[in-house]
Amino acid sequence: MRKPRDFDAELKALNHRARTLKDRKVKQLGELVIATGADALDIDTLAGGLLAMVAETKSDRKEGLRKAGAAFFRGGGQRETGAGPETDPATTAEAGGYAQPFELKPGEN
Template identity: 65%
Template sequence: MRKPKDFDSELKALADKAKAIKERRVRQLGELVTATGADTLDADMLAGVLLHAATVKDAATKEGWRKAGAAFFQGKTRQPAPRSDQRSEGALPLDGGAAPR
């Protein structure tokens, strides 16, 4: 006779894997913000920029952003925004994340 499947443990394993993937994605997004120098922006401004970018419909504008992003990742224009030693009011602190550069 075959051993019955343990569906509960399989579901738990899948849930754990999904959680790990979500955590990795959040960490990578944070690393992207830091790598581009956008961590110098206060949280309100960064949120506003992202909200605007998410609503833009102009294909030419999006293509320009895509090309600039691709060039950044290829190292052609890897010049992040200048960093300030002072954190702007409203900026999020680094809680156990990467050390500031």
């Protein structure tokens, strides 16, 4: 005879797994803020910048931001101190090929 499934235990395990993944995501986002130097900004400025990026509708601008972020990670997480607002993010994205962070590894989904 087959053993009945313990749905309560399975649900509890799934909730624990979801909480663990959420905690990891929050920790990684905090690390990203620190790595980029955004922790030096006041909270209102940081929130406003993030809201502006989320509201961005121009796909070419979003692609430029994505490429700048990819270049940041490929560069080992070091910010360019000489880069000013006139720097084109698309031109800095052609650096080496490190894997991007926040990727789920097999078995983590």
